[in-house]
Amino acid sequence: MTNKEKILRVAYKMIYRNGYEQTSVDEIISKAKISKSNFYYHFKSKESLGIAVLDLRIERYVNEVINETLMNNKLTPLRRLESFYNKVVKFHKENECKYGCPFGNLASELSSKNHKFRKRLAAFFEQWREKIELCLKHGIEKKEFSDKFNPKLFSEIILAHLEGAILISKTYKQINPLEKGSKEIIKLLKAA
Amino acid sequence: MTNKEKILRVAYKMIYRNGYEQTSVDEIISKAKISKSNFYYHFKSKESLGIAVLDLRIERYVNEVINETLMNNKLTPLRRLESFYNKVVKFHKENECKYGCPFGNLASELSSKNHKFRKRLAAFFEQWREKIELCLKHGIEKKEFSDKFNPKLFSEIILAHLEGAILISKTYKQINPLEKGSKEIIKLLKAA
DNA sequence: TGAATAGTACGTACTAGTTAGTCCTAATTA
DNA sequence: TAATTAGGACTAACTAGTACGTACTATTCA
Numbered sequence: 337m338t339n340k341e342k343i344l345r346v347a348y349k350m351i352y353r354n355g356y357e358q359t360s361v362d363e364i365i366s367k368a369k370i371s372k373s374n375f376y377y378h379f380k381s382k383e384s385l386g387i388a389v390l391d392l393r394i395e396r397y398v399n400e401v402i403n404e405t406l407m408n409n410k411l412t413p414l415r416r417l418e419s420f421y422n423k424v425v426k427f428h429k430e431n432e433c434k435y436g437c438p439f440g441n442l443a444s445e446l447s448s449k450n451h452k453f454r455k456r457l458a459a460f461f462e463q464w465r466e467k468i469e470l471c472l473k474h475g476i477e478k479k480e481f482s483d484k485f486n487p488k489l490f491s492e493i494i495l496a497h498l499e500g501a502i503l504i505s506k507t508y509k510q511i512n513p514l515e516k517g518s519k520e521i522i523k524l525l526k527a528a
Numbered sequence: 529m530t531n532k533e534k535i536l537r538v539a540y541k542m543i544y545r546n547g548y549e550q551t552s553v554d555e556i557i558s559k560a561k562i563s564k565s566n567f568y569y570h571f572k573s574k575e576s577l578g579i580a581v582l583d584l585r586i587e588r589y590v591n592e593v594i595n596e597t598l599m600n601n602k603l604t605p606l607r608r609l610e611s612f613y614n615k616v617v618k619f620h621k622e623n624e625c626k627y628g629c630p631f632g633n634l635a636s637e638l639s640s641k642n643h644k645f646r647k648r649l650a651a652f653f654e655q656w657r658e659k660i661e662l663c664l665k666h667g668i669e670k671k672e673f674s675d676k677f678n679p680k681l682f683s684e685i686i687l688a689h690l691e692g693a694i695l696i697s698k699t700y701k702q703i704n705p706l707e708k709g710s711k712e713i714i715k716l717l718k719a720a
Numbered sequence: 721t722g723a724a725t726a727g728t729a730c731g732t733a734c735t736a737g738t739t740a741g742t743c744c745t746a747a748t749t750a
Numbered sequence: 751t752a753a754t755t756a757g758g759a760c761t762a763a764c765t766a767g768t769a770c771g772t773a774c775t776a777t778t779c780a
Contacts, residue, residue: 339725355637357550361770371726372771378724382770434640440692443699444636445547448626458699484719489712492696492705497685500632500692504684507635507650513684520681524716527676531759553736563761564737570759574736725778735768741761748755 340378342368348389352438355445356386356453387452393438394460406467413475414526417468421518428502429511436506440499465495472525481525494521532570534560540581544630547637548578548645579644585630586652598659605667606718609660613710620694621703628698632691657687664717673717686713 337345346368350359361382365375379385405411405420435441439457446453469491475481501514529537538560542551553574557567571577597603597612627633631649638645661683667673693706 374725436636440695441636443695444628444633447699454699461696461699489708493689493709496692496696496705496709497689499695500688503632503635503691504653504688507639507646507653513688516681517685517688566760
């Protein structure tokens, strides 16, 4: 692994757990066991590292989570949504619900004061929502989901509920709000 | 207004807009035009101020927002829920959706690293959810809402959706996710 | 040769919290 | 009534530590 990759990996973990502002360059270089000059050789500032970390994690999340579940054409739309929720629930269970959503956390911390972060997060949320919408549309066509739901409006609700449920599960330190809530939403979608 | 009240007012605004960690005692005393020693005369630490601010805002939110709408027995349950959403939407419109939910922000920032904050926020969310649940129960009894909804499960969904929608509205800098989403949820509840 | 690395010392700004003491009012006491 | 005492509200100046970023020299390695 190159030093640059090390920085990105260590920084992601620290930013995810402690937030962007609370993560210091000094701590990153200490954990990554590299020199400060090497850090500034690879990144011109702390902000540019933060953006690089975010871009990388968005790319990986889209490829490894969203596309693998919501866009998996080996599954029916209902199973796609279920496998997506299962993956999310599994992740937060493994973390004991402690750290929340990596993207929601950054959105909460930085949206109001850093335009670059906000723009990227907004574009990512929109991309995510569109893929939920597509899954809903296909599910309605295949009559797995009730046609009384407007796919666009309900994809917004699903995404908002997911972010909120992860936040509340983190606050309660219990998976229930996320796990039961997502099951109830699927039940609702199926109901005629 | 006493200096103590000034500190609480100034600190609330700064913490709400910039987060707890990004709000410095130095900046608080400068904006409140008081000395640092006076600050430490009234509060034994920055944390104890933060807790005092949170307790105060929870108390006011319960009395002035939640009880005035969700528990307002001059309104039918449906109107209670509508007036609650209207109040929330109005608040975020006035702030151009910039700052998010005062409680959600703190939950996101502090739940994982400060037990005192987390405990208070969890208790508050639970109290809030219970009042939504009560409103749903009454609405189902009065046949304003469909009886196919489990009040407890759906109150969890409503609260989670609200927090998530506020966060996404902040990220988009658009009221749509919050405003359209809440209208859609009400429509859903009414549907037979 | 030139990209990548280490080390270290800085500079400037900011951080939470402490110290030792002043000012003023109100109650107590001789 | 006049002196004394107690204590709440307040202040300026300070400490010790952390932050991001820069400067500069000196290696390592492809």
